[in-house]
Amino acid sequence: MDWGLFTIQMLNGVQLGVLLFLLAAGLTLVFGIMDFVNLAHGSLYMMGAYFCATLVQVTDSFVLGVILALPLTALLGWLVELIVVRALYTHDHLDHVLATFGLILCFDTAVDFIWGPTGMAIPLPEILDSHIDLMGGHTFPVFRILIICTGLAVAGFLYVMVVHTRIGMLIRAGASNRTMVMALGVDIGKLFALVFAVGAALAGLAGMLIAPITEASIGMGNEIIIVAFVVIIIGGIGSIKGAFVAAMLVGLIDTMGRSFLDQLLKLFMSSESAETSAPALSAMAIYILMAMVLAFRPQGLFPPKVR
Amino acid sequence: MTLLFRTGLPAFVMVAGLGFLALLPLLAEWVDNIFLIDLFMRLMILSIAAVGLNLILGYGGMVSFGHAAYLVIGAYAVGIPAYYDVYDGFLQFAIAIFASAAVALVTGAIALRTKGVYFIMITMAFAQMVYFTFVSIEEYGADDGLTINMRSEFAGLLDIEDNFTLYYFVLVSLIAVLGLVYRIVHSRFGMVISGAKGNERRMQAVGFPTYRYRLVCYVISGAICGYAGALLGNFTNFITPEMGDWVHSGELIFMVVLGGAGSLFGPVLGTAVFILLEEYLSRLTQYWHFPFGAMLILVVIFTRGGINGMFRWIGMKSGIGGRS
Numbered sequence: 001m002d003w004g005l006f007t008i009q010m011l012n013g014v015q016l017g018v019l020l021f022l023l024a025a026g027l028t029l030v031f032g033i034m035d036f037v038n039l040a041h042g043s044l045y046m047m048g049a050y051f052c053a054t055l056v057q058v059t060d061s062f063v064l065g066v067i068l069a070l071p072l073t074a075l076l077g078w079l080v081e082l083i084v085v086r087a088l089y090t091h092d093h094l095d096h097v098l099a100t101f102g103l104i105l106c107f108d109t110a111v112d113f114i115w116g117p118t119g120m121a122i123p124l125p126e127i128l129d130s131h132i133d134l135m136g137g138h139t140f141p142v143f144r145i146l147i148i149c150t151g152l153a154v155a156g157f158l159y160v161m162v163v164h165t166r167i168g169m170l171i172r173a174g175a176s177n178r179t180m181v182m183a184l185g186v187d188i189g190k191l192f193a194l195v196f197a198v199g200a201a202l203a204g205l206a207g208m209l210i211a212p213i214t215e216a217s218i219g220m221g222n223e224i225i226i227v228a229f230v231v232i233i234i235g236g237i238g239s240i241k242g243a244f245v246a247a248m249l250v251g252l253i254d255t256m257g258r259s260f261l262d263q264l265l266k267l268f269m270s271s272e273s274a275e276t277s278a279p280a281l282s283a284m285a286i287y288i289l290m291a292m293v294l295a296f297r298p299q300g301l302f303p304p305k306v307r
Numbered sequence: 308m309t310l311l312f313r314t315g316l317p318a319f320v321m322v323a324g325l326g327f328l329a330l331l332p333l334l335a336e337w338v339d340n341i342f343l344i345d346l347f348m349r350l351m352i353l354s355i356a357a358v359g360l361n362l363i364l365g366y367g368g369m370v371s372f373g374h375a376a377y378l379v380i381g382a383y384a385v386g387i388p389a390y391y392d393v394y395d396g397f398l399q400f401a402i403a404i405f406a407s408a409a410v411a412l413v414t415g416a417i418a419l420r421t422k423g424v425y426f427i428m429i430t431m432a433f434a435q436m437v438y439f440t441f442v443s444i445e446e447y448g449a450d451d452g453l454t455i456n457m458r459s460e461f462a463g464l465l466d467i468e469d470n471f472t473l474y475y476f477v478l479v480s481l482i483a484v485l486g487l488v489y490r491i492v493h494s495r496f497g498m499v500i501s502g503a504k505g506n507e508r509r510m511q512a513v514g515f516p517t518y519r520y521r522l523v524c525y526v527i528s529g530a531i532c533g534y535a536g537a538l539l540g541n542f543t544n545f546i547t548p549e550m551g552d553w554v555h556s557g558e559l560i561f562m563v564v565l566g567g568a569g570s571l572f573g574p575v576l577g578t579a580v581f582i583l584l585e586e587y588l589s590r591l592t593q594y595w596h597f598p599f600g601a602m603l604i605l606v607v608i609f610t611r612g613g614i615n616g617m618f619r620w621i622g623m624k625s626g627i628g629g630r631s
């Protein structure tokens with residue numbers, strides 16, 4: 001076994017994990033507090049990437065691009081909440097799914113209209129575009145390390161905010177018992193608009209961080225949003241801690257499965273059948289994990305205590 | 308006549324609709340636009356899938372977000388035998404129905420342990436598994452798809468290579484599936500299903516094992532979609548795993564809800580509006596998804612019960628009938 005390669009894939013798994021966490025955090029809060037299913041969360045991820053790409057072109061600086069694109073994405077999230085989402089709180093989950101599905105169509109088309117059908121690359125400054133040496137002659141991109149550090153910092157920040165501040169207390173209280181929080185005189189509408197905007201900014205940040213690697217492209221959110229949903233279902237809807245643990249779990253399982261499952265399978269089946277079944281199995285791995293978690297623990301791994 | 312009044316749509320709309328579908332090929336020849344036949348064939352095939360989905364979604368209150376997977380399974384049940392030069396339609400359609408029923412049985416048994424949004428997500432997860440399975444089988448084209456050289460053969464009884472014959476085959480299938488769903492919904496079995504939608508505890512208290520009823524219902528629904536998938540494979544002659552992408556499952560739900568979930572003809576109507584609007588808008592502008600998405604949002608926010616709900620409302624006001 002090549003331990004250098006193993007380490008690199010572990011790091012890639014963690015990097016995917018923190019990206020998923022950035023997406024899942026907003027999703028799980030919105031879902032947990034207002035019981036709203038937002039399929040269009042992935043569109044905010046895409047919009048963040050496009051805002052950032054444009055701003056990097058204008059300002060010629062990646063860092064400046066991110067700093068300016070963040071409030072822009074938050075503002076967009078706030079508008080989406082105001083115009084579409086707010087009208088749907090009293091509806092059922094099916095209506096949420098359908099309406100936000102409509103939002104996805106609108107966003108994808110709007111991006112096609114404004115930025116054109118081809119993707120947009122985001123150039124990185126030289127410091128971030130380099131590699132560091134790992135053992136065994138392997139190298140690892142500095143930018144991916146930055147993604148990991150940013151993700152962990154945001155996770156820490158969210159933890160402090162949710163567990164140790166008054167806003168966080170209201171959010172947790174809202175997730176457990178909305179009626180009680182309203183009865184205490186808290187403007188839950190405003191609180192939710194805030195959470196929605198913060199969630200949008202986090203999703204946008206994830207998009208801005210991935211776009212230098214993969215380009216900003218139309219529909220980039222549609223694949224990953226499903227994985228983000230898998231994450232929050234595994235973690236337990238409404239739980240930040242659950243979202244973090246599940247995001248890491250899913251990131252690692254997905255990445256490691258894609259790289260090493262064929263070798264694992266070869267231990268106990270012919271190499272030919274291992275090579276045919278490994279790609280299918282590794283692509284399915286996270287869904288199998290979710291189905292297993294749901295079958296044995298329908299509320300997820302870390303359900304919020306009072307529902 | 309009771310049938311007509313109990314389906315939720317005024318009788319004249321329904322009969323006119325089916326009559327129109329029956330006469331459409333002649334009309335298409337008359338206006339010299341063969342494309343119309345293709346358009347309405349696709350419409351009817353997706354209608355069958357929507358009617359199948361409606362059985363659990365509308366009547367049973369189970370929102371499956373993965374029914375496009377059964378379409379794919381049905382399509383590959385035609386495609387894979389054809390790949391080995393097996394064109395026997397009886398065999399292909401039997402595989403389509405049994406394979407999708409089997410998948411529905413296994414996944415449904417797990418999914419039905421959950422409720423609400425968890426059910427939505429787990430059905431979608433299973434559909435993604437089906438999607439990735441076909442994506443990773445290189446032998447059958449993976450994500451490049453699989454071409455079907457010849458349509459199903461029915462031992463010389465029916466030649467669906469001919470588009471007209473296939474059209475009427477699809478139309479008869481649609482009517483048969485509508486009849487089947489009507490029978491199911493108005494049987495004791497169907498009463499239990501819709502009873503459990505309203506109040507599951509009460510149904511259990513009365514002594515019905517609702518889990519088993521729901522599972523059977525889910526399997527039938529999957530099998531109907533598998534059948535539609537076999538028709539789709541014959542119609543397109545080219546299949547890709549992409550047909551089972553979650554976006555298409557979303558479209559199927561939209562078709563059902565647009566027309567009115569929980570009514571016999573609602574899904575057909577919803578599919579018709581969906582497909583025709585898609586066709587119309589995509590000719591107007593390449594950005595047609597935008598008005599389409601906006602319309603979807605408006606429909607969800609402002610109407611309940613879809614188009615059929617509107618008909619029902621008008622029907623009640625004017626006393627034409629049309630109760631559910």
